[in-house]
Structures are given as structure tokens and as C-alpha cells.
Amino acid sequence: MQFAKYLSVTIASTIKFAAGPLSGAALGLTWIETALCTMLGMMISVILVTFAGAALQALVSRFRSAPTKRFTKRTRMAVRIWKRFGMTGIAFLTPLLLTPIGGTVLALSFGVNRGRVLLYMLLSAIPWAVVQTLFFYLIPGLKGVAG
Template sequence: MVKFFGGPVAGSSLGLPYAQTVLLTVAGMMTSVVIFSIIGRAFSKWMSRRRREKQKPVFSKKNRRIVQVWQRFGVIGIAFLTPIFLTPILGTVVAALFGAPKKHIFIHMLWSAILWGAAQTLFVYEFRDFASSLF
């Protein structure tokens, strides 16, 4: 649920079939999406208070890039980048903060999870034999 790439790696190390690993990876991301789209704004307020206490800058380089992606591509861009650059939690909270309807968040995060889950699992499964031959 937290780190998307962990699903394919865990599935491979457990010896699960490719399709099952993809489904479990997608299910993990979508669980985060459902939970954090419901509590997204409340979680964001909590994070803001926490950042102020630690004196972290609100407009970091990462935050500026997220805003640029949102302005150019909207929820589709955030969903596309969530599995590879953001965590499912952060991507969902960002989409909720910018006011994307929950239905759009679910739909776009789902296709993104399927696309990246299949691609990353294929990558891990193809190169696990290569990696094991090295060691």
C-alpha cells in the first residue's frame, strides 16, 4: 500500500504467478487510494501542522513540480506519475487537495495502477532470473 514497487518485488520473492502479483499490487495501491481519498483533506491538514512544527518549507522543489504537473495535466498526470515517482498515498492526497472528484481519482488511479503494476511486475519477473544468475 505504501511503496508501489514493493508489490512486484514481494510477489517475485514469494514465487507468486505474474497475474496474481499484478492483481495484488493493484489491490494494494487501490486500497491506499480508497482510504486516502476519503481522509485526504484531513490528512493534508495534519501534515501541514506537522510541517509547520518542524519548520520545513512548504514550497520545496518537489512541491513545485507536483503543482506544475497538476496545472499541465490535472488528475491524469498525477495518476500517471503516482506509482513511479509519488507514493499512492501522496498521489491520492494531492489529487484530493486540488479538488479532483473522488470518482475521477478512483478511475485514473485504477488505470495507472494496472498499467504500472503490469509493467513493473514484468520488469521484475524478467530480470529476477538475470539477477539470480549474477549471484
Template sequence: MATEIIKYLTVYLSSTIKVIFGCLLGTGYGHHFLITGVLTTLGMMTSVYIVTYFGTNIRHASQAVLRRKQRNIFSRKSRQYVRVWQKYGMPGIAFLTPLLLMPIGGAVIANAFGAKKKDIFKYMWISCTFWGFVLSALVKFAGHWIPFLDLP
């Protein structure tokens, strides 16, 4: 019983960092893809809520400790984020977050561009639910085509 709870927690917590980690672990543990999709979605949204509500405090505390040298504000990557934001807005950032960014990164970008919390949560819930279940199903049913995964 305790080992099953630890497996579920592992899938949930790994999804707070990167979506595909939760999908791979859930499939590797032999969970049904719907269970894996739910745990993955909840893990992603946990990190979105934490960053959205506590991101400013975390940033100020980390800057006080680290005191890094000044970096360039305009880089190739930041220009791409601005382009996506200008063209697609919050729905575009939310759609790309599970695929290209970590859930934490998507929430940071959305907050940095000044999106309303209500919009962040609405679009992230839609995107995380969609991609959580789609990626879980893809790993479950098509993961055997990738030989190094060695999935059951």
C-alpha cells in the same frame, strides 16, 4: 495454506506503500505475474481510497498531535507538482504516481489540488492497473538482469 495467505497479504499490503515492493515480493515468492499484478493494483487502490475518503480527518488528527513548525509552502518539489498538474491534470498525476510517488502521495496531491473523487478513482484505477501489471511483468521477466535482487 496459512503461509500462502500470508504471502498474498504481504504482497497486497506492501503495494499500499510502494508499488515496486509488491512486485518484488510477489516475484520473490514465486507468484505468477498476473497474480502479482492483481494484488499490486488492489493494494495501490486501497491506499488511494483510504486517503481520498479519510485524508482530511487523518491530516487534522495528525496536525493536532504533532503541531510542527510552519514550513515553506513553495519548494522545488511543490513547484514541480504544480507544473505537472497545470500541464497534464489528474491523468498526469495518476500516471506518475506508481513510478515516482507512493500511492498515498499521489492521492494526497490529487486531493490537495481539488480533483473530483470520481476523477481520482477513474484515473488512478487506469494508472494502477497499467503500472501494476507492467512492473510485475518487468520484475518477473527482466529481474534476473539485476544481480542484487537474486530472483528465481
């Protein structure tokens, strides 16, 4: 049953980074188990999007009825982050504001090479997994709610 808990935290982190620490605390995992699974979940998303991104983009565009808007509030914010902070800023903000998928897509859309995306996202995932996990574990009554 422990494997199912690890898998749940990992899968939760592939979609939204903060879901990993939250679910790990609720499932009664130790903070280190939760942090590792959270980091692993983010990196699975980053790897999948990095290496299968072009195929996924082609698939999505086949089913999209209208072309996407080029200049939206979100794209303007992304350009501001990129111009000001580059890949470091995107990687830093991915676990906080962006999703692992969104941050990776954003980095790749600015032409960052795959190896650099993987390295920066890993260097961001490690400390943020620890910080966010410890934050959720310090909330009284949360740890072990579902366990």
C-alpha cells in the same frame, strides 16, 4: 500460507507501488497474482486517503510543531505537473515516481473530486501493475528467492 503471500504483496504496494511486484516475485507468486495484489494494494491506499484524508490531515497537523513550507522544490514540481498534464499526469506518475498515498494527496490538494481520483488511479494502476510485475519477473534469479 498463500494468503499470507498475497497479503504481504498487497501491503507492500500500499506504501510503495514497486514494492508489490518485487515482493511478489521474491515470494514465488505467479505474475498475474502479483499484478492483482499490487493493483489492489495501490487502490486500498487511494481509497483510504480519499475518504479519510481530511481526518488524517487534521491528526498530522495536531502533532506538527512548525507550519509546513508552502513553496518547496517538491511543491513547485507538483504544480508544474498539474498545470501541464492535470489529473492524467498525476495518475500516470503515481506508480512510477510518487507513492499511492502521495499521488492521491496531490490530486486531492488540487481539488479533484473523489470519484475522478479513484477512476484515474485505477486506470493507472492496472497497466502499471502488469508492466512493473513483468519487468521484475524478467530479472533472472529473482523469482522465488524468498519462497
